[in-house]
Amino acid sequence: MAKKQNYEENKEFIPKFDENGLIPAIAQDARTGQVLMAAYMNHQALDVTIQSGYATYYSRSRQKLWKKGEESGHRQKVQQILVDCDQDCLILKVSVDAGQCHVGYQSCFYRALKKNSNKELVFIEEKVYDPEEVYKK
Amino acid sequence: MAKKQNYEENKEFIPKFDENGLIPAIAQDARTGQVLMAAYMNHQALDVTIQSGYATYYSRSRQKLWKKGEESGHRQKVQQILVDCDQDCLILKVSVDAGQCHVGYQSCFYRALKKNSNKELVFIEEKVYDPEEVYKK
Numbered sequence: 109m110a111k112k113q114n115y116e117e118n119k120e121f122i123p124k125f126d127e128n129g130l131i132p133a134i135a136q137d138a139r140t141g142q143v144l145m146a147a148y149m150n151h152q153a154l155d156v157t158i159q160s161g162y163a164t165y166y167s168r169s170r171q172k173l174w175k176k177g178e179e180s181g182h183r184q185k186v187q188q189i190l191v192d193c194d195q196d197c198l199i200l201k202v203s204v205d206a207g208q209c210h211v212g213y214q215s216c217f218y219r220a221l222k223k224n225s226n227k228e229l230v231f232i233e234e235k236v237y238d239p240e241e242v243y244k245k
Numbered sequence: 246m247a248k249k250q251n252y253e254e255n256k257e258f259i260p261k262f263d264e265n266g267l268i269p270a271i272a273q274d275a276r277t278g279q280v281l282m283a284a285y286m287n288h289q290a291l292d293v294t295i296q297s298g299y300a301t302y303y304s305r306s307r308q309k310l311w312k313k314g315e316e317s318g319h320r321q322k323v324q325q326i327l328v329d330c331d332q333d334c335l336i337l338k339v340s341v342d343a344g345q346c347h348v349g350y351q352s353c354f355y356r357a358l359k360k361n362s363n364k365e366l367v368f369i370e371e372k373v374y375d376p377e378e379v380y381k382k
Contacts, residue, residue: 116348119366121358132269134280141278143271146334158363191366192353193346197283199354209330211253216329217336221258226295229256229328 116193124196125151131198135163135176135208138187138201144208145216147174149198161186163200180242182206207236210243253330261333262288268335272300272313272345275324275338281345282353284311286335298323300337317379319343344373347380 115122125131130148137144147165149157153173156164163184167174177183184202191198209216212235219229252259262268267285274281284302286294290310293301300321304311314320321339328335346353349372356366 119356119368121362121364121366132283134271134283136280143273143280143336146269146271146329155363158358189358190354190369191356191358192283193348193350193355194353197353199280211330213330216334217327218330219256219328221295221326221328225258226292227258229258231256232327 115195121191122195123154123191123198124194126196130166130168131196133163133165133198133200135184135200135202138203142215143217144184144202144204144214154198157186157200158189163202176208180206180210182208182242184208210239211235212237212239252332258328259332260291260328260335261331263333267303267305268333270300270302270335270337272321272337272339275340279352280354281321281339281341281351291335294323294337295326300339313345317343317347319345319379321345347376348372349374349376 123131129150132146133149134146135144148168150166153164153166163176163186165174165176184204186200186202188201189198207214209218213233214236215233218231218233220232222228222230260268266287269283270286271283272281285305287303290301290303300313300323302311302313321341323337323339325338326335344351346355350370351373355368355370357369359365359367
């Protein structure tokens with residue numbers, strides 16, 4: 109119990125990576141507070157993010173480091189990195205100058221559950237760029 | 246590819262639970278935009294949340310449903326549930342009237358990595374309640 113409290117009250121950054129070596133990371137617009145996306149980092153991605161100042165994640169589908177914006181140019185400049193009480197989740201407060209979701213929206217969270225429904229979504233955002241233009245080969 | 250696009254562009258809520266039957270859920274203050282905590286839901290927790298209108302998570306450590314605030318009284322009234330492009334992460338926009346972190350802070354994200362350090366944290370919030378009072382037996 110003492111150890112747990114230390115963990116929560118101390119000033120040592122000891123992020124907990126899960127059994128796959130990953131920690132969830134939430135990107136939040138530092139200016140507006142909008143949550144832009146949620147992804148994962150491995151130890152290397154976190155190191156690269158801290159060193160470079162730009163968000164780098166670990167892509168579970170591609171199984172490699174994913175420098176956010178490497179293809180689209182829609183990077184995230186990191187202003188601050190927050191960690192939660194048990195140090196198993198991060199928030200990146202970021203500055204962005206373009207839409208952050210590959211579908212074309214500012215945020216990946218562009219749909220909400222309709223009131224009084226457990227099945228139907230409503231779109232709550234408009235697209236801010238054309239992904240076919242940005243991701244064209 | 247067509248299927249993937251449908252998934253991202255459709256209005257059907259089909260949340261993806263992981264191999265443990267869980268989906269990450271981020272609680273965000275609907276008024277201030279502050280991210281309060283990140284936790285997990287199983288299918289039942291999501292159902293209970295939708296039906297009751299109050300956030301219910303799945304506690305991985307206790308391996309059971311966790312009605313947020315059942316002990317502290319610090320509940321989260323759900324205003325809106327957002328889902329991301331690939332439907333494997335949720336945001337709960339919630340109304341709260343008390344601190345949400347069991348350590349005594351408004352948000353679980355009460356520490357940030359110090360500038361130009363990869364090891365040292367700084368506290369960025371003050372406690373808003375005394376957990377020993379709230380969680381006393």
